[in-house]
Amino acid sequence: MTLLTSDPVGEVERELTVFLRRTLESVWSRGYGAGPVDRYTYPVLVLLAERGPLGLGELAARLGLTKPTMSRHVARLAGATLVTTRPDRRDTRAVTVVLTPEGADRVERVREVRRRTLATVLANWSEADSEALAHLLGRLNADLDRHRDDSA
Numbered sequence: 300m301t302l303l304t305s306d307p308v309g310e311v312e313r314e315l316t317v318f319l320r321r322t323l324e325s326v327w328s329r330g331y332g333a334g335p336v337d338r339y340t341y342p343v344l345v346l347l348a349e350r351g352p353l354g355l356g357e358l359a360a361r362l363g364l365t366k367p368t369m370s371r372h373v374a375r376l377a378g379a380t381l382v383t384t385r386p387d388r389r390d391t392r393a394v395t396v397v398l399t400p401e402g403a404d405r406v407e408r409v410r411e412v413r414r415r416t417l418a419t420v421l422a423n424w425s426e427a428d429s430e431a432l433a434h435l436l437g438r439l440n441a442d443l444d445r446h447r448d449d450s451a
Contacts (some may be wrong), residue, residue: 326413326420331409332409335375335376335378335381336409340372341406344406346361347396347402348398352385353395354393355370355394355396381398381401382399
């Protein structure tokens with residue numbers, strides 16, 4: 300990244316905008332397979348794979364969606380046996396969403412397609428540069444999570 304201005308925050312915003320557009324087009328749009336998994340429902344599967352079973356409300360909050368939207372996503376994924384729901388032990392009106400083995404397998408298959416694409420893109424990068432990028436993206440995501448939690 301070459302800074303074109305003396306505004307690093309503005310430059311980060313611009314580069315992230317380009318990054319998101321390019322990755323949605325060329326990296327994140329591949330590997331979903333048939334069925335309801337797409338760029339909208341895949342994050343649900345990933346969050347469940349990383350965090351374990353979660354309540355519908357927590358899923359919605361973590362992904363910045365409304366409960367009705369999350370309900371529709373979960374219904375689509377449940378219809379494809381990628382997730383199941385069970386009554387929440389603490390609140391009988393709520394449900395907990397659980398990733399099924401089929402859902403976990405789908406997450407791994409999509410990740411593998413993405414890893415292959417990213418490996419090709421980063422093939423000419425040094426290991427140190429790839430590690431630095433991974434570290435900085437992890438730091439950015441942690442700070443974004445904190446900001447989301449502080450803003451809630």
